[in-house]
Amino acid sequence: MKLIYRILLRLSLVLLPLMALWAALFYYTMVDEINDEADDALEDYSELIIIRMLAGEPLPRLNEGSNNSYTVTPVDAEYVHARPRIDYYDAEVYIPEKEETEPARVMTTIFCDDDGVYYELRVATPTFEKDDLLRTILWWVVFLYVILLLTVISLTVWVFHRSMRPLYALLQWLDGYRPGSVKAQVPNDTQITEFRRLNEAAQQAVDRSEQLFERQKQFIGNASHELQTPLAVLGGRIEWLLDHTELTEEQMTELAGMRRTLDRIVRLNKTLLLLTRIDNHQFADTVEVDIVALLREQCALYDEIYASRGIRCAMKLPQSFCVQMNESLATVLVANLLKNAYVHSAPGALVEVRLHDRELTVTNDGDTPLDGTRIFTRFYQGARKEGSTGLGLALVKAVADYYGFRVEYAFVEGRHCFTVVWR
């Protein structure tokens, strides 16, 4: 969920009870105020009637120009004790002129004349209809809620986008960030303290990871370089023994085996150095390379090398396909793709090489699909193969990444398909 949606949802949810509370408060205050006014008027009115009555003056006629009405009823002492002296309440009162009952505010006053007779004066004044008021208020509250919500939302969206711009700038930058790339400067053109700190923190994290990345690359490079001399010494000593001393066949065979193992270490080391150099972008010069010619040449080589295992190669290639690449990297790419297919094929199997629509596909037989996410990582091997470095496909991937080609793996109809896409 995007942050802005979360904020808007919460605002809407908070506004809802707030508006309801506000509506209730408004309603009760309003009713209170109106009742207060009505009560004041009723008080004046009843006072007038009582004074007149006590003074023996004529009472005002009923409904004299107003909707006010009154009744005076004598009451007994028991009733007086049971009731408060002055009482206000709401009631439905029949209005003769209108011939209907209307909601009214009623005030009852109990008083006693000089003769000690108690009377109850009931004055009433028509007042508003509470249902109507309630409905109106409800309607307006809903209306207000919607208006307020729209206003708040649009304001929030506007304010949010204006003030969160640095955050989105950072996110966009992070999306485009690749470790080891040249542009490792986090954008920081904001005056807001929090965002400045966030950007600085991001910069620090990026610097740290760049440093680690660099250090790791350097470490692999240095370790491989440092190994070269001892490997040369070791190889040299074995060679000396083979060349200059009298040895039995058994000793010689053992030594030769040792040297082949050593050669494998040397090759592994060289491959690691090659990977490091690709990662370090040390293959700047590009020329026009014909991939088709390279494929034919390498296929012929592997056909010869694996002739004893009877592996056949079927090629479906166009006349030529030229790309701008470093020549040695192109060879690394093609050779390792083909080698992988040949090495992992059973005797007599068919290796298919197709190049069509800027897509190079190399397929070979397989029993089970390989883990497509890990197949291109260093030293990942489905089944350990004698003499295999486990770096061939990592090299393919490194070269592809270097030039921004895509490499894909799929398992189709019992065949491993490796595809390089030049786009």
Place this chain on the structure above:
Amino acid sequence: MKILIVEDEPSLRELMSRTLKAERYVVETASTYVEAEDKLAVYTYDCILLDIMLPDGDGLRLLEQLKKEGKRESVIIISARDSLEDKVLGLELGADDYLPKPFHLMELSARIRSVARRSRGDGNREFVQGNVRLDPAAYRVFVGEQELSLLRKEFDILAYFMQRPGHLVDKSVLAEAVWGDHVDQADNYHFVYAQMKNLRRKLEEAGATIELKAVYGFGYKLVLTDQNA
């Protein structure tokens, strides 16, 4: 022929020196930039094996200095850095060859011989062993006066052995030298065997006095069949 080995790693220095002495070269060694500079100021050498990563300086600077002084020594750079740029830079500065570590000692001797041939001005001349002559420039092989017709790979193999007479060559080393770096995962060397079989048959049928002798199933050695020939 007098050779100066400039290499800081004692073990490798000793080994190189021992190997080259066994090949009847006069060998001197230097372990640092300063020592090499001193020796070069006093003596002249035919060939210098120069490690460019020295503890007290860059070997390339030594090379530059040599060339500036107009010295005639052949220089073979030995480096742990195996990149095209380094190689190009080294050769541009006037080195005669560039040998990345780790190398086979046999390879080192072959390079020295080849550099020596070139500096004597007979770089394109034939290699001769027994009654076999091999002309690397024209891609031709003669047994006595008779030309021997060889396939491309057979020629490459023979050329490789002609430059390393008497040395035991492992099949895997031969495969890498002739077929290229990419043979590294071959699980057998049948393809080497197939070519060797043809080449040996052709040599024998032509009456060559050299033989590519199989050694205990893992390698071959070029030997003269008739020491008196």
